[in-house]
Amino acid sequence: MNKKWTLLVSAVAFSAMLMTACGGEKEQAANSNSTTEAPATATTGNAINIEASNWKFNQDTYEVKAGEEFTINFKSTEGFHGIGIEGLDVDIQKDGSKTLKVDQPGEYKIFCNVICGPDHGKMLATLVVK
Numbered sequence: 081m082n083k084k085w086t087l088l089v090s091a092v093a094f095s096a097m098l099m100t101a102c103g104g105e106k107e108q109a110a111n112s113n114s115t116t117e118a119p120a121t122a123t124t125g126n127a128i129n130i131e132a133s134n135w136k137f138n139q140d141t142y143e144v145k146a147g148e149e150f151t152i153n154f155k156s157t158e159g160f161h162g163i164g165i166e167g168l169d170v171d172i173q174k175d176g177s178k179t180l181k182v183d184q185p186g187e188y189k190i191f192c193n194v195i196c197g198p199d200h201g202k203m204l205a206t207l208v209v210k
């Protein structure tokens with residue numbers, strides 16, 4: 081009679097221990113809520129968005145003002161492309177941004193700087209600086 085009682089008590093104690101362990105894990109999972117942040121907007125002010133796909137840019141010409149800082153936001157939306165601009169220090173591949181200022185008004189040739197496929201040579205546009 082006495083032995084049976086001891087066995088029962090230890091069985092109850094053991095199952096109580098198991099339940100505690102379970103509860104602890106649940107609490108941890110609830111605390112790991114990730115904070116949601118708004119996506120970072122890369123630029124304010126003067127910006128041009130150039131997007132490249134197979135095998136063209138999203139516009140034929142892009143206009144900026146002479147003597148004013150502007151940012152080029154470049155994105156390959158299809159395939160792997162890049163941009164260079166003749167006479168300017170711009171060299172972006174795949175995705176990226178570049179802030180610069182052009183003092184000399186004129187037309188600058190934008191070209192793809194990644195050998196991207198059969199119509200790579202047709203990937204041309206113009207940066208018009210006014």
Ligand SMILES: [Cu+2]
Nearest residue numbers: 192194196200
């Ligand atoms: Cu290309």
